[in-house]
Amino acid sequence: MARIGYARVSTLDQDLTLQRTALKAAGCDPIRAEKKSGTSTTGRKELAIILDFIGEGDTLVVTRIDRLARSIGDLQDIVRALKEKGARLQATEQPIDTGTAAGKAFLDMLGVFAEFETNLRRERQMEGIAKAKAAGIYKGRTPSIDVTAVRALKAEGIGAAEIARRLGIGRASVYRVLDVKARQIT
Structure with missing residues (x-):
């Protein structure tokens, strides 16, 4: 026991x-x-x-x-x-x-x-974020993806997988930046 x-x-x-x-x-x-x-x-x-x-x-x-x-x-x-x-x-x-x-x-x-x-804490946090957004203080997380670099590499003819590898980001992030509708394996 x-x-x-x-x-x-x-x-x-x-x-x-x-x-x-x-x-x-x-x-x-x-x-x-x-x-x-x-x-x-x-x-x-x-x-x-x-x-x-x-x-x-x-x-x-x-x-x-x-x-x-x-x-x-x-x-x-x-x-x-x-x-x-x-x-x-x-x-x-x-x-x-x-x-x-x-x-x-x-x-x-x-x-x-x-x-x-826990629920009260979450509500207070969301209220604080809404208030900060309304005051123009809270802008959200800073972007971690260099959109210009993604588009430049794509313009050079480099595929999404290679762009992701070079920039250290996910392939899905590359697709989001390029707004590719048909997700072709490249």
């Missing part, structure tokens, strides 16, 4: 030390950690490893459920996967223990709030 710790932060410049310390104090061994966004479980290799090897009677321990998932759907999928394997989920900083009815209820409530917080 292992206690497996999982620590996660969203960006590379954030630190995992506090989470690792709390998980170690909670008796976790091993502790898996990663620096990935929590808005999706896609690409979170350490979490996938835990879910693959966790077994009957084991407990997945996190400091808070927002370290595990930011959407109620992902959270429920993780809890369901744990339940199917006979494992449970606990949080060190929240009264969550999927081995109890109260813990399950609290987990669902916190999951809803975590998703709500």
Whole structure:
């Protein structure tokens, strides 16, 4: 009956030390950690490893459920996967223990709030971008493709694949610049 710790932060410049310390104090061994966004479980290799090897009677321990998932759907999928394997989920900083009815209820409530917080953050970001665009401050990302160079190379008779290779861009980007309707292999 292992206690497996999982620590996660969203960006590379954030630190995992506090989470690792709390998980170690909670008796976790091993502790898996990663620096990935929590808005999706896609690409979170350490979490996938835990879910693959966790077994009957084991407990997945996190400091808070927002370290595990930011959407109620992902959270429920993780809890369901744990339940199917006979494992449970606990949080060190929240009264969550999927081995109890109260813990399950609290987990669902916190999951809803975590998703709500993510959606609010996204809305505020979009409002800020709209405001900056209206004020003429936000122009979007600067173009990374030299349109003139693409057209000049095409004028020399060079094909799209070779233009893409020379300029270090995707072939689809070359086609977009040239507005080629029929995508011929060149």
